[in-house]
Amino acid sequence: MIEIFYKKDGQMMVSQSEADFAWISYDDVVWIDLYVPSGEEKRSVEQFLCTTIQNRAQAEEIEISSRF
Numbered sequence: 001m002i003e004i005f006y007k008k009d010g011q012m013m014v015s016q017s018e019a020d021f022a023w024i025s026y027d028d029v030v031w032i033d034l035y036v037p038s039g040e041e042k043r044s045v046e047q048f049l050c051t052t053i054q055n056r057a058q059a060e061e062i063e064i065s066s067r068f
Helices: 018-022 039-049 056-065
Strands: 002-008 011-015 029-034
Touching: 002 018, 002 039, 018 039, 029 039
Parallel strands: none
Antiparallel strands: 002 011, 002 029
């Protein structure tokens, strides 16, 4: 599930479709919430943000190393 929180005409809007990245401006995005995202949702966010999202194993590795 994806929720995209963005600004439009001075109001906060929410979209639940990664297809909306086509018309939402990068500068207007406030928050992107991914809850158990599909592969397509994850790839869309990575492409929109020009970055990669860590997987569960990478996140756990960081959590373990931060304890020391």
